[in-house]
Amino acid sequence: MNFFDNIGIIAIGTRLRMLSEKMTEDATKIYEMYNVDLKPKWFPVFYVLSQNGEKSITAIANEIGHSHPSVSKIVREMVKEQILCEKKDKNDGRKNNIALAPKGRQIANHIKDQYIDVQKAVEVTLNQSRHNMWHAIEEFEFLLNQKSMFHRVKEEKKLREIKKVEIVPYESKYRTSFKNLNEEWITTFFKMEEADRKALDNPKEYILDKGGEIIVALYEKEPVGVCALIKMDDPHYDFELAKMAVSPQAKGKGIGWLLGKAIIKKAQSLNAQKIYLESNTVLKPAINLYHKLGFNKVVGHSTPYERCNIQMELILN
Structure with a gap:
């Protein structure tokens, strides 16, 4: 069975690379057939300079979408072959521009005849195709410029992993886990304080028995995140969202978001009007x-916390 029929679209990068290699191999033969002393990888630099005169390496790189080091390497190779030459910038003698050398102008x-024949051959090939590859490439490039394949895969990874997360009520x-997860994140950035110890050492007495709630995030049945609603004795607020912690091993799975949404929903079920929280601005993701x-x-x-330097509220409808 054909490899690509078997593996499918996950090998799109490999298939594009193989197609590129085949096109490059043919391009080398085409240059030889027309007695043109160019390598396929030189063509973008050569074409820009043949159409627009002298340019800096930075300007060439920006126009053809290559990196500066890549263009610099190609220019060095072409200068060595006497196809290109360096010239002082007319407006700034401290800068060098790149231009076609006499050999390059001859090429x-x-x-020109090669351009005509290649253009026609490509047009014929595209017209023989059910799908115009040139337009498809344009569209695919546009989509990847909006969002890279890396970020698209990252999103799919999160969506897949989030399905393995289960939010459950606290049990003894x-x-x-409630204590260890919180101690881990607190001591990573700050120090344990007396108010921390009260809540973490006695969650039932300090949180649950006073009308609060605790929820736990399970990933593949293992506790990886926790969050609490602490009943407040305050005329302005019903609950404090507190003690949210997620295991470093479970970061990037959207667990904090799931805990936050679940604890807010829990507060709404308890007829809360306002939720309060305290944090520190060093915790940017939080x-x-x-x-x-x-x-x-x-x-x-x-x-009661020394580490608190920001306070926030959520008004519930």
Whole structure:
């Protein structure tokens, strides 16, 4: 069975590379047939200079979409073959521009018939195709410029992994995980404080028995994230969103978002009107998450935590 029929579209990069190699092999033969002393990889640089005169390496790189080091290497090779030459910039003698050397200008005159024949051959081939590859490439490049294949695969990875996450109510069997997950993230950035110890050492007495809630995120049945709603004795707020922690091994799976949405839904089921939270701006991913969940910055509330330098609230409908 054909390899690509068997493996399918996941080998698109390999297939494009093989097609490119085949086209390059044919291009080498075509240059030889027309007695044109060029290598296929030189063509973009040669064409730009043959049409537009002298240019800097940076300008060439920008026009053909190559990196500066790549163009610089090609230019060196072509200068060595006396196809290109370096010239001082007319407006700035400190800069060098690249131009066609006499040999390059001869090639530019000689290659015109090759251009005509190649253009016609490509047109015929595209017209014989059910799908115009030139337009398809344009569309594919446009889509990848909007969002790279790396980021598209990253999104699919997150969507697949998120399906393995289950949000469950707290049970006593999760007590150690609740404490360890929180201690791990707190001590990574800050230090444990007295208010931390009260909640983590006695979650039932400090959180649950006072009307609060704790939820746990399981990934493949293992606890990897936790979050709590702590009942507040405050006329302005019903609950504090607190003790959200996700295992470093489970980062990037959207678990924080799932915990946040679930704990907000829990607060709504308890008829909460406002949720409060405290954090630190050094925790940029967390702050971004809270903003996405709908929290906004507030000031003036007293806090038992030394590490707190930002306070936020969520008004529920």
